[in-house]
Amino acid sequence: MVHTVKLSNNKDFPIIGLGTFKAEPGEVLQIVKDAIDVGYRHIDGAMFYENEKEVGAAIRDKIAERKIKREDIFVTSKLWNTYHPPEMVVPTCKRTLADLGLDYVDLYLIHWPHAFKEGDDFIPEDSNGKIIYSKVDYVDTWKAMEECVKLGLTKSIGLSNFNSKQIQRVLDIATIKPVVNQVECHPYLNQKKLINFCKKKNIVVTAYSPFGGPASIAEGNPNAPNPLLDPKIKAIGDKRGKSTAQVILRYLIQCGVVPIPKTVKKSRLAENFECLNFELTSEDMAALDALNTNTRICHKMEIKDHPHFPFNEEY
Template structure:
């Protein structure tokens, strides 16, 4: 059974989830999600821009039809994409997601990034120099319609993704419905302690994406992938667990909700088999010490609202 944490609107949020970004080739994602539900996952994290929500929805529908779950048993998150930030387009964005998923409501809807792209065409609009074409929408205007999505019953909760501390505070200063979550990259090489503390003080739960450090993405000469880190492997041996299980346990004890992804059935099982042991304060401190501010996801860095140019 997956444990939960209370969000600031009193909803229960499962403390580990399945990430669905690049969760398999086209046609595989449905099977991955079905298998994840069968083995006990009750929190599925997706987004319009992942372009696999029809498969995710088909898997959920199949498992409801089989009687494995009821709709209320599964926590489904999606995200508003950057080309839908204009207030008049937000509803269009969430309704497309709901239609693709085949659901009447989401449990959580996030603003995927604090910046907007040119509307009306490609999800990744670029100019002749291969630069993203921005749209000058203030995410505070976007947030007002996110709140309307809650009032209309299209989503139970709303939150943020990839927002820094200043951007979160701007939202809090005007919000009538507080964001419940900020989803950010978080792993042992980017442990986000300051931003996690900032969010915690304001009653916002942090969801950790790329929790295993996206093993294929971190390729600095002096930086092994976290899964190969000697300290993590040493702790794993001590607990008779894998390095991935140590990282996920660390992130939960660190105060986050990790959303690992895998298309491998055995690894899917391993990733939720983390509730039968605890890391000691000394082990937590030694993993904290691995932080080196290495970021995997550096998307659209030239946008004026790119969030990671400030400390946290």
């Protein structure tokens, strides 16, 4: 059994998941199947990733094989920025369910607090290549997210990439509270202040990009910080016979965070999953805490003038 944490609505949330961002069509089907075989029971996806049909097919295949039951697997999806108007939220969630071939998701998140011009063009741009914004306020979007719960389309709802002030605005108007906030989190951006804020509000933090640099490097950013190459993290792993990746994931779990590492290699899936089988000492944790530089990889500075841009706040 995968270790779980309790969400504020008493649902069980597996403490490690598989991220599916940038998992290409043709490979994501197999990697989700492999992940389930290894023992993963938490799959994180989104409409924006454009691979939910294969993610859903893999889950359904494993249910058909009787490897899992539907209730054994925790599936997350996200509402993209171009579908924030309240009247678009329920239909968009239903589209995701149609793509996945599932009757419900376990968690549906607002992917980002900032809205873009409505429509199926995920990155709408003007003639100068500037992203076109929408004025929709995410607190209005949230009310429609609550409707998704009432209709049985999702068991839980939450946020992604929201800062503390934005979270509080949602809490102030919510009748169904967000149970999760998913953010970038790794040893160079450990998000301690935001995590502590969320804990006080009974919100679990999910960590995307737990290894920091690899995805950004693939995007052509050779200067992106890469904790997997950090000699101090490697030294902690060497001392315990663990890989750097395992140390990073264990660190995040002991910080109270649910990491969702991405890989397309079955051997890496198994390696990452083994972070559940050891503990770091308080000295190890202190050494890893000291690596924090508040270095953000997914910084989105091209939209920093958006009125709901989340990273202008300290946390």
